[in-house]
Amino acid sequence: MEDRRWRIKDSKPGEVVIYTDEGDTITLKRNNIIEVATKGDVIVKAGRAVSVEAEAAVAVKAGTTVAITADAAITLTAPTILLNGNLSASSGGSAVFNAGKFVVNADVVSLNEGCE
Numbered sequence: 830m831e832d833r834r835w836r837i838k839d840s841k842p843g844e845v846v847i848y849t850d851e852g853d854t855i856t857l858k859r860n861n862i863i864e865v866a867t868k869g870d871v872i873v874k875a876g877r878a879v880s881v882e883a884e885a886a887v888a889v890k891a892g893t894t895v896a897i898t899a900d901a902a903i904t905l906t907a908p909t910i911l912l913n914g915n916l917s918a919s920s921g922g923s924a925v926f927n928a929g930k931f932v933v934n935a936d937v938v939s940l941n942e943g944c945e
Contacts, residue, residue, distance in 0.1 A: 837854065837856075840856065841858075841859055843859060844856060844857060844858050844859060845857040851868070852866075852867075852868060853866065853867040853868075853869070854866045854867075915936065915937045
C-alpha cells in the first residue's frame, strides 16, 4: 500500500481497487460493475454452489478453453440455448437433448465411441 509504484492511478472517485505487485486487480467500479483482471487463472471455490444471475445477457469470451467441471451435474436452463461451434461428447459420456426445437450451427457435430 505504501509503495506508490504499484498504486492504481486510473480509478474514478468512489471506486475501490485491490491490487498486487504482479498486476492482478479486483475493482469495484462505478455503475455497480465488479472487474477482476489477471494474467493468470481465476478460480472460484465454493462449499455448496456457484450461481450466476443476470437481468441481461451473460457473455464469456476467451482466447483459450473455458472449462466447467462438476462432480454431479451442470444444468443450463433457458428459453433458448444456442450452440455456435463444434459440439463433442467424449468416450464414456452421453449427450441427451430433450427439446421441442434443437438447433446447432456447427461445421462438425461428433459423438465419439461409447456415447448414446
